[in-house]
Amino acid sequence: MADQDNSDDKTITGLPTQQAITDYVNSCATPPTQREIARAFNIGQDYRAPLRRLLRSLSEQGILARRDGRRIATPDQLPEVTVLELVSFDDNGDGMARVAGENSDDEADAPEIRVILSRKAGRAPSVGQTILARLARVGPNLYEARIIKVLERQQKRLFGEVIASNKGFKLMPAERGKRDAINLQTSSSAPCVAGDLVEAELLPSKGYLAKTARIIRNLGSSSNTGAFSALAIAEFNIRHHFPxxxxxxxxxxxxxxxxxxxxxxxxxxxxxxxxxxxxxxxxxxxxxxxxxxxxxxxxxxxxxxxxxxxxxxxxxxxxxxxxxxxxxxxxxxxxxxxxxxxxxxxxxxxxxxxxxxxxxxxxxxxxxxxxxxxxxxxxxxxxxxxxxxxxxxxxxxxxxxxxxxxxxxxxxxxxxxxxxxxxxxxxxxxxxxxxxxxxxxxxxxxxxxxxxxxxxxxxxxxxxxxxxxxxxxxxxxxxxxxxxxHDAPDPKKADSLHKLADAIGGKFTRGQVLQPHHFNKLLAHVKDTTDELMVNEAVLRSQSKAVYDIxxxxxxxxxxxxxxxxxxxxxxxxxxxxxxxxxxxxxxxxxxxxxxxxxxxxxxxxxxxxxxxxxxxxxxxxxxxSIDRFAAAFFESRINETMDAVIVAITGFGAFLRLDDGKADGFLPLKNLPDDYYDLDASGQWLEGRHTGWTFGIGTELGVQIAEVNAVSGGILLRWVSGGLSGDRPNRNSRMAHKKGENRSSAKAAKRSSHRKNKSSRRKSR
Incomplete structure (x- = not known):
């Protein structure tokens, strides 16, 4: 464009017409500078000052707009570097985006922004995430964007089940572990009833309690055959129709x-x-x-x-x-x-x-x-x-x-x-x-x-x-x-197996060049024992992910x-x-x-x-x-039922337990353990009570009660009934100690609970 002779677009003063300038600016991939405009119209040094005054006048009239770096654009032209929100993927695998914070109701006049995804710099963003992108204008209302940085990993899209509330409807998120409902904004274009599965977008708000989501589309009733698959297809953005x-x-x-x-x-x-x-x-x-x-x-x-x-x-x-x-x-x-x-x-x-x-x-x-x-x-x-x-x-x-x-x-x-x-x-x-x-x-x-x-x-x-x-x-x-x-495991991940092996009487030496046979010895040690499933999963978690590579x-x-x-x-x-x-x-x-x-x-x-x-x-x-959701659905009829379970993972906020020999997982939060303050030990294998001596670790067998089930999220919430260890953290003979101490521990817990209730009653009477 810089070498093109645009002399026909000049006025008798030697300056380009207003229309010529705006047409040129609109044709540029990125907003041009004054020098680039002068070069495009072959304007010599004698007319550079009048050109500058003309551009300033057009800017003051709102016909043009100034951008960073002394660049000039039309008022509707987007900045060269813009924060975008990824809204979908097209048939070619490119992303479609909109300017972050724009109201989706105003999309009729919004520019089309196509995000060219390059995967050399790592994982591509997901729908709903915000990105910092460099824009190139390729048409009057069409832009190509290339990602500079993914700004936000937390998605603004939500999936969940509609539930009734006193003031209309709320959304119970389908994400596992999310238990707080969000206010749901409905409209005639997106009707819903309680029990529907919906996709929604989180609206801008201040503070957590004011969170509100707006329905984007209704996926159908959660009671429909195929509802969980429909939810997974939407939630994971899976292409399921062929052009x-x-x-x-x-x-x-x-x-x-x-x-x-x-x-x-x-x-x-x-x-x-x-x-x-x-x-x-x-x-x-x-x-x-x-x-x-x-x-x-x-x-x-x-x-x-x-x-x-x-x-x-x-x-x-x-x-x-x-x-x-x-x-x-x-x-x-x-x-x-x-x-x-x-x-x-x-x-x-x-x-x-x-x-x-x-x-x-x-x-x-x-x-x-x-x-x-x-x-x-x-x-x-x-x-x-x-x-x-x-x-x-x-x-x-x-x-x-x-x-x-x-x-x-x-x-x-x-x-x-x-x-x-x-x-x-x-x-x-x-x-x-x-x-x-x-x-x-x-x-x-x-x-x-x-x-x-x-x-x-x-x-x-x-x-x-x-x-x-x-x-x-x-x-x-x-x-x-x-x-x-498939790369060798990260030694830091594999190191946790040493403490697990010690707890079950096995061996897993640290500081060695890892080979599969090192893991196999540990797996052989627990073959056909109650620890087999737990150790197999621990070994699996320690491994790197297999991927494709040239x-x-x-x-x-x-x-x-x-x-x-x-x-x-x-x-x-x-x-x-x-x-x-x-x-x-x-x-x-x-x-x-x-x-x-x-x-x-x-x-x-x-x-x-x-x-x-x-x-x-x-x-x-x-x-x-999807399997988690089906599994949870089978537990909806078992609320308050008591069953045996084994701890397979420990976190600072509770323990995950394997139910029905592995058919489902449940979560046991700290508040549902015997009353105490619990700390996660340095190995990440045990929860230890500060005052009562209660200890819960990976492999510990417990009696638990099904407290709450949410099939849409795949979540099963548990309540402790029996099991665990009192006193010092167990050694490799912990299983035997657990069996001997289980009844004694349960009795102590009941006694402490009764004592706390009596103290509470005395305080109330005073």
């Missing part, structure tokens, strides 16, 4: 012919999944070799053939990052035309696949491997329960509707893989998975605890072998790879040097990127294939890794919160 362009692309796709692919349709590949699975993205096969080892085939749906980089499908999949699995609902990464049809390895149907062929010896060591495209036909859709029954000998393989020897060959190959797994000694966590069970009408009927079966471990080990083969292939070919990395640091938990995700491209974008890199490798230097990475810059791939690590964590949070 029309994405649906159109998916519906136009077809299975490719066998030409150019390895034809494995006669090979007895089978899928093994849960009974409720709908997308089958992997199939397996094994057969013995003449040398005493095994040949493994792991076939994975060839999603990269259908989802090409830059397509509408690809952009949507990248934005979502992964499928989200809620207890009663799946929000897929790809439309059902792909996830449940073209790329689902359904039995007796031709399907495009990427197949890892791996040869191992009889101890599971890999001898050779290759990965290539194929056309397959699954010979059976099996469930984990069916395969487990054959493994246990309660069902004959002939009754599983598979070719003779299919499952027994898989068992033999898995036995070899298990030898290798045992030798490398990965982290041996043994946690039960909580599953919400539903009836035929999709009504939740209970929570089940499930441990991993041999049939599930078989598939897991086959998938790990394929994932390692994919990573090794790309490393050897010097191709870019999205690695699944830099390979290995996988601590699996004890693997090279590891990538290759086996679930239907539901994880990371796997799709690995598939594309393998497609490029298979081209062997020829013209870049259209379904490869298309020379994606490493910087972009690194940003994608950060993004999909975030979407994965977001999905896990949504699933966990």
């Amino acid at each position: 029309d362009a994405v649906i159109s692309e998916a519906n136009a796709l077809k299975t490719p012919p066998a030409k150019g692919r390895l034809d494995l349709r006669d090979t007895a590949l089978v899928t093994i999944d849960g009974a409720d699975a709908k997308d089958f993205d992997d199939a397996v096969f094994a057969e013995p070799t003449d040398t005493g080892g095994w040949r493994l085939l792991i076939a994975i749906a060839d999603v990269s053939h259908y989802v090409r980089q830059g397509s509408a499908l690809d952009k949507e999949a990248r934005t979502r990052g992964n499928s989200v699995y809620l207890p009663d609902l799946v929000v897929p990464m790809l439309p059902e035309a792909i996830s449940n049809d073209l790329c689902s390895l359904r039995p007796h149907e031709d399907r495009a696949a990427m197949v890892a062929e791996i040869f191992i010896d009889n101890e599971g060591q890999r001898i050779s491997h290759s990965i290539q495209r194929a056309l397959i036909k699954s010979h059976a859709r099996l469930t984990y329960d069916t395969v487990q029954a054959v493994f246990d000998g309660t069902l004959d393989e002939a009754d599983a509707d598979v070719p003779h020897g299919t499952l027994h060959a898989l068992f033999g190959a898995w036995h070899a893989l298990n030898i290798d797994r045992t030798a490398r000694e990965p982290l041996a966590l043994d946690l039960q998975e909580r599953r919400v069970e539903f009836d035929d009408s999709n009504n939740a009927v209970g929570i089940a605890l499930r441990k991993q079966s041999e049939s599930q471990r078989l598939i897991e080990d086959f998938m790990i072998a394929a994932n390692v083969a994919a990573a090794d292939t790309l490393i050897a070919a010097k191709r870019p790879c999205v690695f699944r990395v 830099n390979n640091i290995g996988h601590f938990g699996l004890s693997l040097r090279n590891y990538a995700h290759f086996t679930s491209p239907i539901r994880r974008y990371a796997d799709l990127l690995v598939h594309r890199a393998l497609v490029d490798h298979a081209a062997k230097g020829k013209k870049a294939p259209v379904d490869g990475l298309l020379d994606m810059p490493l910087e972009i791939m690194g940003e994608i890794c950060t993004h999909i690590s975030e979407t994965e964590a977001n999905a896990a949070g949504a699933e966990r919160r």
